[in-house]
Amino acid sequence: MGRFLSTFQGRLDSKGRVSLPAAFRVVLEEDGFAGVFLHPALEQPAIEAGGNRLLATIDGLIGRFSPYSEARDLLATALYGQAETLRPDPEGRIVLPERFKAHAGIGSELVFVGLGEKFRIWSPQKFTAHLEEATLSLRDVRASLSAPDGEGKFPPVARGT
Amino acid sequence: MGRFLSTFQGRLDSKGRVSLPAAFRVVLEEDGFAGVFLHPALEQPAIEAGGNRLLATIDGLIGRFSPYSEARDLLATALYGQAETLRPDPEGRIVLPERFKAHAGIGSELVFVGLGEKFRIWSPQKFTAHLEEATLSLRDVRASLSAPDGEGKFPPVARGT
């Protein structure tokens, strides 16, 4: 299954529309999702977006808690309540809700960054800064890859698909 | 099947009507429910609402307790006894019973918050506070996902599809 790869620049037109990168639209269609699912990133001033795969991840997270449990309600509020599904117009453009633009500090320009099963939308400046920081942290991760298990800042974790 | 997603603002007009967000009406129709089912939230000053799926969840919850058990009576009283089914007018508006508005502290403005299989109706102020709490616990969950087993507010969960 295709992945979201590479980064693309975009600009909001006078009506607030941006076209999703064609490469990303292809992945979304493969994924069989009619539209894009978006939610604010937890720890970053960015928007996360994706299709069914992303949605399934979230469903999985919420679905572990039983209905009417406190944990479930809180998670659903933070994830579903802040999320949005947008349908691109026939040309593949979407309009970002004001709330998202505010969270990500997006003005008239933005950047789409592929992360494999999902992608992020950033303001160019914020992304540049984030990238720099990420590059630094990456060294630590890399170091932990070659260190014996259990050492390093990033403990290795088992992962499923 | 569609989910209730995102949050919407609403306002009561001079007759006490609010329009249900169009996106939510679509989900309710898909769900095949003629109207909206509402009941006061158990732990929060908010109203919970939904369609057949919500009803099924409630049935399941109550069904777990044996007939004539105290727990069952309590739940049934709280969930069914306080509930109400409203039918939107041709424009998709409903009138909230006074009792609900009182429970949720709703004045003339309110917020609809999608939670997947159901949605909640809050007073804007109360919701803002609740959202903050929800966001914090989401961070905890995220932390517990990457933390060593057994730590964090939320129990560790297995990963993988």
Add this chain to the structure above:
DNA sequence: TTGACGCCCAAGATTTCCCATGTTAGCCCA
């Protein structure tokens, strides 16, 4: 008669759709 409620109609404001125009990238052929 008065008030609550349901239905109908009428704007206004958005959002969605449709079409037209630059641009870019890839391709074919001389």
Add this chain to the structure above:
DNA sequence: TGGGCTAACATGGGAAATCTTGGGCGTCAA
């Protein structure tokens, strides 16, 4: 290998369809 040609994309706007809101009426019931 250079020069078009064509197909896909990204854009810009205008037109049409939706949604949200605010009232007007008529009905039913207290």
